[in-house]
Amino acid sequence: MCRLFIGADPELWLSVTRSLRIDGAATSVRLENFFWWTLEDIAARDGLTATRLIGKLYDESRNEGHDLDNFASFLRVCCGRYLSLQLDGLVPTNKSAAISTLDxxxxxxxxxxxxxxxxxxxxxxxxxxxxx
Structure with missing residues (x-):
C-alpha cells in the first residue's frame, strides 16, 4: 500500500515560495509543488493565473469573515477539496468546464x-x- 505513496516523485513535495501581491501588499506563500500545480489547474479552468486565483480566494475569504492567519493551509485544503469533489463527481474532470459556471x-x-x-x-x- 505505502509503495503507491513513497514511490512518488519527490518533486511533488518540494516546497516552493512564490512572491505575489494580495490586496496590493507584497507577500509570499510557501506550498509544495503538488499544491502549486493543483492551484494552476483550478485557475486555468477560469482563465486565471494561480496568483490571480489566490488573490480572489483571499479577498472572498476575507469578505466571508474567515480567519486567514494560516492562509497556506487554507490553500492546501482548497486543493484537496477540489480533487475530492472531482472524485465524488461533483466537479467535472473536464478542465474546459469553468469552476465559476458550476452551481x-x-x-x-x-x-x-x-x-x-x-x-x-x-x-x-x-x-x-x-x-x-
Whole structure:
C-alpha cells in the first residue's frame, strides 16, 4: 500500500515560495509543488493565473469573515477539496468546464452530505477498532 505513496516523485513535495501581491501588499506563500500545480489547474479552468486565483480566494475569504492567519493551509485544503469533489463527481474532470459556471450551492450541499456520511463511517470504524 505505502509503495503507491513513497514511490512518488519527490518533486511533488518540494516546497516552493512564490512572491505575489494580495490586496496590493507584497507577500509570499510557501506550498509544495503538488499544491502549486493543483492551484494552476483550478485557475486555468477560469482563465486565471494561480496568483490571480489566490488573490480572489483571499479577498472572498476575507469578505466571508474567515480567519486567514494560516492562509497556506487554507490553500492546501482548497486543493484537496477540489480533487475530492472531482472524485465524488461533483466537479467535472473536464478542465474546459469553468469552476465559476458550476452551481456552488448544490455542490456544497452534496459535499456536506458526503462528508457527514464519511464522518459517520469513520466514527463507527473508530468505535469498532477500540471494541476489538
Amino acid at each position: 456552488a450551492d448544490a455542490i456544497l450541499a452534496s459535499e456536506e452530505k458526503n462528508y457527514r456520511e464519511r464522518q459517520s463511517s469513520w466514527e463507527k470504524s473508530h468505535v469498532n477498532n477500540h471494541a476489538a
